[in-house]
Amino acid sequence: MKNSIIIILLLLSALAVSAQTAQNKMTWWEEAKFGMFIHWGIYAVPAGTYDGKRIDGIGEWIMARGKIPVAKYKTYAQEFNPVKYDPEAWVKLAKEAGMKYLIITSKHHDGFALFDSKVTKWDIVDATPYGKDLLKPLAEACRKEGIKLGFYYSQAQDWNHAGGAASGGHWDSAQDGSMDEYLDNIAVPQVKEILENYGGLDIIWWDTPRNMTKERAEKFLPVLSKYPNLITNDRLGEEGFKGDTETPEQSIPATGIPGRHWEVCMTMNDTWGYKSYDDNWKSTKVLLQNLVDIVSKGGNYLLNVGPTAEGIIPDPSVERLKEIGKWMETNGEAIYGTTASPFDYLPWGRGTLKGNKLFLHVFNWPDNGKLSVPILNKVNKAYLLTNPGKTLKVKKSGLNKSIEIPAIAPDQFVSVVVLEIDGKPEVLPIPSGGKKVSASSEQPNHEAQNLTDGNPKNDWQPVKNDKDVWIEVDLVEKTRIGAVTVVEPWHPWDKKSQKLELQYLKGNHWKTAKEFETKGTGHTENITPIKAQKFRLKILESKEPTLNEWILYRAE
Numbered sequence: 001m002k003n004s005i006i007i008i009l010l011l012l013s014a015l016a017v018s019a020q021t022a023q024n025k026m027t028w029w030e031e032a033k034f035g036m037f038i039h040w041g042i043y044a045v046p047a048g049t050y051d052g053k054r055i056d057g058i059g060e061w062i063m064a065r066g067k068i069p070v071a072k073y074k075t076y077a078q079e080f081n082p083v084k085y086d087p088e089a090w091v092k093l094a095k096e097a098g099m100k101y102l103i104i105t106s107k108h109h110d111g112f113a114l115f116d117s118k119v120t121k122w123d124i125v126d127a128t129p130y131g132k133d134l135l136k137p138l139a140e141a142c143r144k145e146g147i148k149l150g151f152y153y154s155q156a157q158d159w160n161h162a163g164g165a166a167s168g169g170h171w172d173s174a175q176d177g178s179m180d181e182y183l184d185n186i187a188v189p190q191v192k193e194i195l196e197n198y199g200g201l202d203i204i205w206w207d208t209p210r211n212m213t214k215e216r217a218e219k220f221l222p223v224l225s226k227y228p229n230l231i232t233n234d235r236l237g238e239e240g241f242k243g244d245t246e247t248p249e250q251s252i253p254a255t256g257i258p259g260r261h262w263e264v265c266m267t268m269n270d271t272w273g274y275k276s277y278d279d280n281w282k283s284t285k286v287l288l289q290n291l292v293d294i295v296s297k298g299g300n301y302l303l304n305v306g307p308t309a310e311g312i313i314p315d316p317s318v319e320r321l322k323e324i325g326k327w328m329e330t331n332g333e334a335i336y337g338t339t340a341s342p343f344d345y346l347p348w349g350r351g352t353l354k355g356n357k358l359f360l361h362v363f364n365w366p367d368n369g370k371l372s373v374p375i376l377n378k379v380n381k382a383y384l385l386t387n388p389g390k391t392l393k394v395k396k397s398g399l400n401k402s403i404e405i406p407a408i409a410p411d412q413f414v415s416v417v418v419l420e421i422d423g424k425p426e427v428l429p430i431p432s433g434g435k436k437v438s439a440s441s442e443q444p445n446h447e448a449q450n451l452t453d454g455n456p457k458n459d460w461q462p463v464k465n466d467k468d469v470w471i472e473v474d475l476v477e478k479t480r481i482g483a484v485t486v487v488e489p490w491h492p493w494d495k496k497s498q499k500l501e502l503q504y505l506k507g508n509h510w511k512t513a514k515e516f517e518t519k520g521t522g523h524t525e526n527i528t529p530i531k532a533q534k535f536r537l538k539i540l541e542s543k544e545p546t547l548n549e550w551i552l553y554r555a556e
C-alpha cells in the first residue's frame with residue numbers, strides 16, 4: 001500500500017515536470033530566432049539580364065517579367081553548372097552567422113528542381129551539365145553541423161510544367177494545361193520526394209498560393225500528415241490554411257503578430273535570386289538591428305542569400321553574415337531562447353527577456369552616461385553583456401531606473417546591457433491602450449475603437465467622402481508622450497504611403513506635434529515629448545485612409 005502511494009506520487013511529479021518542460025515541434029524554432037533563406041536556381045544564369053536588357057524586379061522572376069518563352073528559358077539550364085558549390089561551406093557560413101536553420105528553394109516558380117526528381121526532366125540531374133542532386137549534400141552538411149533544414153517549394157506557380165499557375169497569367173501556350181493534373185502529377189509527387197529522400201525535413205515553406213482553392217491545397221494533406229513534426233508556413237492555400245507560421249515579407253510588423261508564430265523573410269539587397277548588378281546592400285547595422293527588432297517583438301528573422309550560377313554566395317552577403325556572426329558570438333545569449341520585450345517602446349533600442357534577465361539592446365547609446373529604463377521591478381544587478389564582471393550602478397529616477405553606463409558604446413552596432421530583476425517584469429501600460437477613440441467618420445465593422453484594442457488584424461476606415469480625416473484619443477489624464485506608432489495593412493510592394501500629422505490639444509487649440517510619412521507597412525515616429533490629454537492624428541494624404549492600430553507611448 002505504502003509503496004503504491006509512493007509510486008503514484010513519483011508518477012505524478014514526473015508528469016508535472018514533463019508538463020513544465022513540454023517540448024513541441026515549435027520549441028526549437030522558437031529558440032532559434034535566426035535562419036538563412038537561399039534562393040538559388042536557373043535564374044542565376046541570366047542574373048537579371050535578358051536579351052541584353054536589364055529586367056526590373058526580383059531576379060527569380062526574370063522569366064515572368066521578361067515573358068521569356070519556356071523553350072528559351074530551358075536553354076539557360078545548359079549554363080547552370082555550379083562547380084564551385086560547397087554545401088559544407090554554406091552551412092558553416094550560416095552557422096558562423098549565428099543562424100540555426102536554413103531554407104532553400106527546392107523548386108521556385110520557374111519549376112526547376114534543385115533535386116533529383118523522378119517525375120520531371122526539368123531538374124538539376126536531367127537538365128544541367130552539373131548532373132548531381134544539389135540538396136543531398138546540403139542536407140548532409142546541415143545534419144553534420146546541427147543546422148535545421150527547410151525546403152521552399154512553389155506548389156502553385158510553375159512556369160515550366162503545363163498547368164502550373166502564373167501570377168499575371170501564362171505568356172506561352174506551353175504553360176497551358178490542367179492545374180489539377182499538374183498538382184497530381186508534379187507538385188504532390190515532388191513534395192513526397194523531398195519529404196522522403198532528404199533524411200527528414202524540419203520545414204516546408206510554401207509560396208504564392210495562386211489558384212490554390214481548398215480542394216487543391218487539400219491534395220497535399222495526406223503526404224504532410226505523415227510528418228507531424230514538420231513546420232509549415234501560411235502560404236499553402238488561398239484561405240483557411242494557416243500553417244504554423246505567418247510570413248511577413250520585407251518588412252517588420254510594427255507590433256509583431258500576437259498569438260502566432262511569425263518569421264520575417266528579407267533580402268540583403270533588393271532581390272532574392274542573384275542579379276549581377278544589384279548592389280543595394282543593407283548595412284550590417286541595419287540587418288543586425290532588424291534581427292534584434294524582430295526578436296524583441298517575438299518573431300524570427302529569415303535572411304536571404306542569392307548564390308550565383310557557379311555556386312558562390314556573393315561577397316557582400318558573406319561579409320555581412322560574418323559581421324553579424326561576430327556579434328552573435330558575444331551577444332547570442334540576448335537573442336536565442338528569449339521571449340518578446342516586456343517594453344512596448346524604448347526610445348534608445350529594444351528589449352528581450354530570459355528568466356530574470358532583461359536584455360537591453362541599445363541602438364542609440366546615450367551620451368549623458370545614463371540609460372533610463374522604464375522598469376518598475378527591483379534591479380539586483382546591472383552589467384554589460386560583454387563584461388559581466390563589472391557591475392553598473394542603478395539609481396531610481398521617478399518610476400524609472402537609471403543605469404550608469406560608460407561614455408562610449410561598447411559595440412558599433414548594438415550594445416547589450418543586462419538587468420537581473422526580481423520577479424516578472426512590470427511596466428506601465430501603454431497610455432493609449434484601450435482608450436476611447438473618436439473619428440471624423442467611420443464605417444461599420446471598421447470602427448475607430450479598433451485602433452486602441454491591441455489587435456493589429458482589425459482596422460478603422462473613414463467613409464469614402466470624408467474630406468477632413470482625423471482620429472482622436474482621450475488619454476483620461478495629461479500624459480507625456482514621446483513616440484507614436486501606427487500599424488498599417490499593406491506590404492512593401494503595394495507601394496502605399498500615408499502622410500500623417502500628430503496633434504495635441506492645448507487650451508482650445510490643436511497644435512502640431514509632428515508631421516511624418518509612412519510607407520504603408522506600419523511606422524514608429526519619435527517626437528519631442530509633449531504633455532497633453534487629447535491627441536489627434538490627421539490623415540493629410542492617403543489614397544485609401546485606414547489604420548489597424550494607433551499607439552501613443554509614454555516619454556520616459
Ligand code: JFZ
Pocket residue numbers: 058060061207208249265272493
Ligand atoms: C514570394 C516569391 O514570389 C518571391 O520570388 C520570393 O520567393 C519571396 C520569398 O516570396 O514573394 C512575393 C510574394 C507575393 C508578392 C510579391 C512577392 N506579391 O503579392 O506581390
